[in-house]
Amino acid sequence: MRSLDKKSYLLFIIFISFGYLSSLMSHEPSFSLLYTFHISLLIVCMYYVSTISDKKSILFIIYALLISHTSLVLICLLNIIFTLSEQQPLNPYIIYSGFINIRFFNQVQVFILPLLILLLKFRKIQRIVFMVLFLNLLLVFIGQARGALLSFLTFSVLALILKTSLKKQILKGLVCLVVSYVSFYVLDSLNQGGAEILRTSSSGRIDLWQNTLSNLTWKNLLIGNGPGVFEMSLGTSAPFSHPHNSLIEIFNEWGGIALTCIIVLVFTTLKKAFRHLRKHKNDIATEAIFYSFTIGLTYSLFSGVHVMPVSQTLLFIMWGLLIGRLYKNKNQPLSINVYVKLFLGCVFILGWAFYLQKAIEIYNNIDPDKGYIYGPRFWSVGQRF
Incomplete structure (x- = not known):
């Protein structure tokens, strides 16, 4: 079984331990413990995904993701065609069918x-891939996703700096x-939509970051306020359930020690990936996963990538796949005796039972008359108890 080095294991253990400690000392311990256990399961998922390192398996995962996403x-695209045929403005809430947010x-x-x-490298499907990429970027402009656009540009610049085999595809x-x-400008002008993709407002994010940082105390240097319990309102607006910045959120909820651990872990992975890609310039599988993980990290500095169920799962999966590629030649057998395995199995079963029981309890306590807050707490649809 492939594994990380002992330092990384220790940092993950410290990170999770301080998450549980922070949960126990928060004003919503049950809710926070549930959230922390959820993150623990994602880390376990990441570890098992890291055992996948062969190129064929990774390409299969990539194809599966692309086919699923392309269907959406x-x-x-159909919604765009219908909107244009009805001579209506390009409304992202209509075009992004099925997405409340x-x-x-x-x-x-x-x-x-x-x-x-990555798939632009294959000539036989290059035109199809270019069209799918075009539609994706068009949807970015229609949705006015400036953070996603900035993340894409950051990824492109990083790829050009590395001078790896995907340089032509990046261009x-x-x-x-x-x-x-x-295309977006022409379509928007024809329908007189007047969308401003390059608007200069921060959508309240800068004020949110400033207020969150100004409310930090000495307690946050050690332990945070409790994972998953962030809530802040700006004026009369609906309360934000996360600060839209992964670093600020971890510092606020998990504490400075946990933040330091996760920064070191991510930096170590990225540093090793840099060295690997400079040495293996034709390893396109590792390169694509590295960029996917990096662009997700970048967008987490502006949005809720790290807290939304699907995107946070993808973030840990990409991290696991990247680790698997980077450590594929370093087999470190992990010897655990039967008693330790039995103990860990019991802990996992008890933890899962706690998770399930609390999720059902919270779900049963939901009051539909209070309305729903669509946010990252998918087991409670945003309601707090």
């Missing part, structure tokens, strides 16, 4: 963009970006 994009779509979308860049992707923007 094609539905959005259009950012949920963008948060998944950013992970797909680097994988499409084609940037050409596709320009074509999609021109």
